[in-house]
Amino acid sequence: MTRRGLANVTLIRRCLPYLRPYRGSAALVVALFLLNGALVLLAPWPFKFLIDHSLGDRPPPPWLATWLGDEHFRVRLLYVCAAAEVLVILLNQVLLVWEKYVSTRLEQRLDRDFRSRLFAHAMELSLAYHDNHRSGMLIYLITNQGEALAQLLMSLPVVVKSVAMLVGMLVVLWTMHWSLALVSFGVIPGMFFASRYYATRMRDRIERTRELEGGALTVIHESLAMLRVIVAFGREGLEHRRYVDAAQRAMDARLGVTVRQTLFSLVVRLSTGIGRAVAWTFGGLLALAGRITVGDLTIVLSYIDQVYEPLETITYTYTGWQDQLVNLAASFRLLDTPPDIAEAPQPVVRERCAGEVEFRDVDFAYAGRADTLRGISFRARPGQVTAIVGPTGAGKTTLVSLIPRFYDAVRGSVLVDGRDVRDLGIEFLRRQVSVVLQDPALFSKTIRDNLRYGRLDASEEEIVAAARAANAHEFISRLPQGYDTVLGERGSRLSGGERQRICVARAFLKDAPILILDEPTSAIDSRTESVILDALDRLMEGRTTFMIAHRLSTVRRADWILVMDQGRLVEQGTHDQLLAADGLYRQLNDLQARQAERRAAARALKP
Numbered sequence: 129m130t131r132r133g134l135a136n137v138t139l140i141r142r143c144l145p146y147l148r149p150y151r152g153s154a155a156l157v158v159a160l161f162l163l164n165g166a167l168v169l170l171a172p173w174p175f176k177f178l179i180d181h182s183l184g185d186r187p188p189p190p191w192l193a194t195w196l197g198d199e200h201f202r203v204r205l206l207y208v209c210a211a212a213e214v215l216v217i218l219l220n221q222v223l224l225v226w227e228k229y230v231s232t233r234l235e236q237r238l239d240r241d242f243r244s245r246l247f248a249h250a251m252e253l254s255l256a257y258h259d260n261h262r263s264g265m266l267i268y269l270i271t272n273q274g275e276a277l278a279q280l281l282m283s284l285p286v287v288v289k290s291v292a293m294l295v296g297m298l299v300v301l302w303t304m305h306w307s308l309a310l311v312s313f314g315v316i317p318g319m320f321f322a323s324r325y326y327a328t329r330m331r332d333r334i335e336r337t338r339e340l341e342g343g344a345l346t347v348i349h350e351s352l353a354m355l356r357v358i359v360a361f362g363r364e365g366l367e368h369r370r371y372v373d374a375a376q377r378a379m380d381a382r383l384g385v386t387v388r389q390t391l392f393s394l395v396v397r398l399s400t401g402i403g404r405a406v407a408w409t410f411g412g413l414l415a416l417a418g419r420i421t422v423g424d425l426t427i428v429l430s431y432i433d434q435v436y437e438p439l440e441t442i443t444y445t446y447t448g449w450q451d452q453l454v455n456l457a458a459s460f461r462l463l464d465t466p467p468d469i470a471e472a473p474q475p476v477v478r479e480r481c482a483g484e485v486e487f488r489d490v491d492f493a494y495a496g497r498a499d500t501l502r503g504i505s506f507r508a509r510p511g512q513v514t515a516i517v518g519p520t521g522a523g524k525t526t527l528v529s530l531i532p533r534f535y536d537a538v539r540g541s542v543l544v545d546g547r548d549v550r551d552l553g554i555e556f557l558r559r560q561v562s563v564v565l566q567d568p569a570l571f572s573k574t575i576r577d578n579l580r581y582g583r584l585d586a587s588e589e590e591i592v593a594a595a596r597a598a599n600a601h602e603f604i605s606r607l608p609q610g611y612d613t614v615l616g617e618r619g620s621r622l623s624g625g626e627r628q629r630i631c632v633a634r635a636f637l638k639d640a641p642i643l644i645l646d647e648p649t650s651a652i653d654s655r656t657e658s659v660i661l662d663a664l665d666r667l668m669e670g671r672t673t674f675m676i677a678h679r680l681s682t683v684r685r686a687d688w689i690l691v692m693d694q695g696r697l698v699e700q701g702t703h704d705q706l707l708a709a710d711g712l713y714r715q716l717n718d719l720q721a722r723q724a725e726r727r728a729a730a731r732a733l734k735p
């Protein structure tokens with residue numbers, strides 16, 4: 129077997145475990161399929177009896193003659209044949225409906241399971257993975273390519289049935305008339321080689337087409353996520369053209385695939401057509417020579433017709449697999465990507481941690497970047513407020529991202545309560561950390577659901593108490609639908625300050641011992657800022673807090689200050705110590721003091 133053939137077999141074998149929970153249904157589908165195949169085998173027989181014994185002159189088998197009697201034998205047989213035909217068709221259709229129901233249910237379940245698995249795995253992968261992969265492509269993979277597993281597995285009974293039918297018919301044909309059978313087999317090698325040729329030539333083309341189709345979807349996804357920017361810059365036309373171009377490329381590629389698929393089916397149909405024509409000619413000559421009855425010839429020819437049906441089905445299914453194998457390979461590639469934030473073999477889980485955080489000589493770099501963080505060491509005692517300051521790009525956000533293991537340190541270790549975060553259960557660790565980001569992101573659900581995200585089993589009273597503590601209850605109550613107000617995507621329909629207060633309330637409900645505030649007020653006007661700062665002060669009480677802040681006025685009250693510059697921790701200490709040290713902190717402090725003076729002077733000059 130070729131390397132690709134082996135890879136295909138491996139892919140198909142990897143699909144089988146997904147069938148395990150539905151073994152009963154799968155067995156039923158196969159049984160119904162086979163039963164149906166057997167009925168199809170029976171279908172021509174009433175016709176043969178009609179031609180041979182009712183209309184023709186061949187003597188009937190003794191059981192039939194005894195059953196129907198001599199008188200009006202031909203007419204009675206005609207009725208019986210007609211009735212038998214209806215019965216066979218009825219049975220066939222009833223089985224078909226039953227089989228359709230069972231197989232659709234099975235296919236839908238397989239589909240749901242596999243896509244859920246892909247989705248769960250995509251969420252398990254680290255943020256570093258998502259930094260480097262476009263989410264549009266992932267959406268395409270989960271929604272479109274993920275269907276391949278169910279499709280492929282469901283095509284297996286079709287193939288089994290077709291092979292069984294093919295073998296059955298070949299045997300019947302062989303015993304009926306071996307020389308005619310041999311003539312009809314002539315097309316089989318031709319179809320085999322055509323399928324092989326098609327499969328090897330099409331695979332790469334299908335793969336390219338799938339990538340282009342995913343690319344087009346990615347443009348839509350990105351544009352909708354960036355809609356505000358697009359509208360602000362008036363770039364709707366540009367994005368539309370970008371989509372049209374991507375869609376055009378995907379369409380051209382798909383057209384190329386379809387044309388080849390159609391040409392291939394032309395070759396298949398033509399082969400069976402030629403096979404049929406040869407069998408007719410050969411059989412006709414035999415009949416003319418009186419070496420076969422017309423009844424026999426009719427039934428042999430109708431069998432040959434029916435041999436070709438499963439043969440065509442097998443060929444089409446095999447070639448259809450090329451599409452599914454491409455999709456499966458992509459899906460399993462995603463499942464095979466190990467989450468680089470891995471759970472420890474024996475993860476440590478406790479009720480709640482005290483909240484001590486320590487960095488010991490930590491280095492970190494994003495993929496393709498060097499030295500994002502270097503040699504970071506510091507310690508925050510439980511309940512202590514640590515401010516992190518420094519110019520943009522200094523690595524402040526990156527530093528705090530290492531605490532809940534959004535990323536892992538490359539060297540050194542991050543410890544929580546004296547344990548390396550890599551030894552702690554990931555879910556446990558993340559339950560110990562609340563993060564309030566600069567850009568408050570909310571779900572397009574009700575305000576209540578958004579708040580409850582902090583703790584899913586929170587009671588109504590707890591939700592309201594958290595909203596009050598976050599200075600959010602008042603504005604929520606003023607909304608016509610109050611807590612039932614449904615937000616727009618990412619929380620639109622609320623102001624930035626309102627969104628931020630909901631995020632703070634969410635953090636109250638989560639009640640984690642470690643709190644990370646990543647410039648939560650930087651995008652908010654100074655009047656709203658004080659309301660949020662007030663809420664944050666309450667939130668910080670009793671929690672180990674890391675506060676990234678630009679305005680040094682908010683930093684002053686911190687117990688400890690870390691000063692970052694170009695990935696290094698250049699100074700640390702209290703406000704007074706750092707001022708006295710006369711380093712970067714002092715420079716930043718003086719710069720901000722001068723800016724504040726200038727602003728005050730400008731305000732004083734205003735009439």
Ligand code: ADP
Nearest residue numbers: 259494497500519520521522523524525526527
């Ligand atoms: P700060 O919070 O101090 O502004 P960041 O921690 O956000 O700085 O960024 C530190 C450095 O890491 C910057 O040079 C930035 O370009 C880079 N960086 C931030 N996020 C990523 C990322 N996801 N992938 C690659 N580089 C990143």
